[in-house]
Amino acid sequence: MIKVREMDIELYRNYMNELNGKAEPGWQYDETKLCGVNYNDTWRAWVYDRCQQKFRDYKAESDEIIAALDMGKNQTVIDIGCGTGAFTIHAAKYFKKVFAIDISKAMLRRARKKAGILKLGNIKFCKGGFLTYKHDDEPVDAVVSVKALHHLPDFWKLVGLKRIARMIKTGGKLYIKDVVFSFDMDGYESRIKSFIQSMTNRTEPGMKWDLETHFRQEYSTCGWIMEGLLQRAGFKIETADYKDGFLAAYLCTKDII
Numbered sequence: 001m002i003k004v005r006e007m008d009i010e011l012y013r014n015y016m017n018e019l020n021g022k023a024e025p026g027w028q029y030d031e032t033k034l035c036g037v038n039y040n041d042t043w044r045a046w047v048y049d050r051c052q053q054k055f056r057d058y059k060a061e062s063d064e065i066i067a068a069l070d071m072g073k074n075q076t077v078i079d080i081g082c083g084t085g086a087f088t089i090h091a092a093k094y095f096k097k098v099f100a101i102d103i104s105k106a107m108l109r110r111a112r113k114k115a116g117i118l119k120l121g122n123i124k125f126c127k128g129g130f131l132t133y134k135h136d137d138e139p140v141d142a143v144v145s146v147k148a149l150h151h152l153p154d155f156w157k158l159v160g161l162k163r164i165a166r167m168i169k170t171g172g173k174l175y176i177k178d179v180v181f182s183f184d185m186d187g188y189e190s191r192i193k194s195f196i197q198s199m200t201n202r203t204e205p206g207m208k209w210d211l212e213t214h215f216r217q218e219y220s221t222c223g224w225i226m227e228g229l230l231q232r233a234g235f236k237i238e239t240a241d242y243k244d245g246f247l248a249a250y251l252c253t254k255d256i257i
């Protein structure tokens with residue numbers, strides 16, 4: 001059997017980029033590789049959606065985000081890292097237009113299917129990410145991102161957030177919810193262990209593997225780092241809510257820069 005080496009994949013990627021006229025520098029973080037859990041798979045997208053709904057109420061969550069944004073119905077929103085449409089689908093019932101962006105074709109396919117069933121015609125789905133999505137439309141009133149930014153290492157989070165700031169109208173909003181750490185570091189081992197156990201008990205055995213992968217390979221960061229990144233990217237933090245030591249939600253406005 002022929003083994004494909006990591007280096008061969010990189011060379012092929014660079015070759016294809018050149019061929020397609022995309023001159024991505026060799027040092028650019030490759031967000032298409034997806035660290036940790038692999039969402040590039042139709043089955044995984046289906047499992048993700050099913051499992052998440054065992055402990056999340058997508059509608060209630062989205063209503064909470066829409067209320068926090070406090071915007072009129074005639075507004076436009078980008079949902080970046082939209083996944084299977086947890087926010088997108090409900091947001092499209094409220095806002096004029098939703099741009100649903102994700103790096104995974106499989107996740108987008110599932111979100112598109114759900115939007116199709118509900119005959120929602122005001123969603124524009126695009127394959128792209130924090131570092132590569134190009135927003136060619138008018139700047140939007142708000143950007144929302146739920147549980148996706150942790151896929152980038154901190155430096156690249158800042159690059160992504162600065163790119164997002166350019167997609168939002170001045171005075172517009174940014175709502176970020178993610179796995180962010182705010183527990184006491186002295187007890188981190190037992191805190192992480194008990195968090196994984198309680199989430200697995202609430203869902204299904206496969207959740208243990210997903211969460212272990214999250215801690216081992218993905219880039220969730222500390223609350224104080226996230227706040228610094230948001231401010232340095234040009235956002236004013238209006239509220240920062242930390243929950244259970246593992247979740248955080250930030251409502252920000254784009255500062256006048």
Ligand SMILES: C[S@@+](CC[C@H](N)C(=O)[O-])C[C@H]1O[C@@H](n2cnc3c(N)ncnc32)[C@H](O)[C@@H]1O
Pocket residue numbers: 031034039052080081082083084085086087101102103104107128129130131145146147148151152
């Ligand atoms: C944990 S899921 C969250 C999905 C959805 N927002 C939700 O609330 O269920 C993470 C999503 O982020 C996407 N993702 C990972 N890296 C990304 C990147 N660099 N840019 C955009 N999306 C990314 C994944 O493909 C996946 O759909």
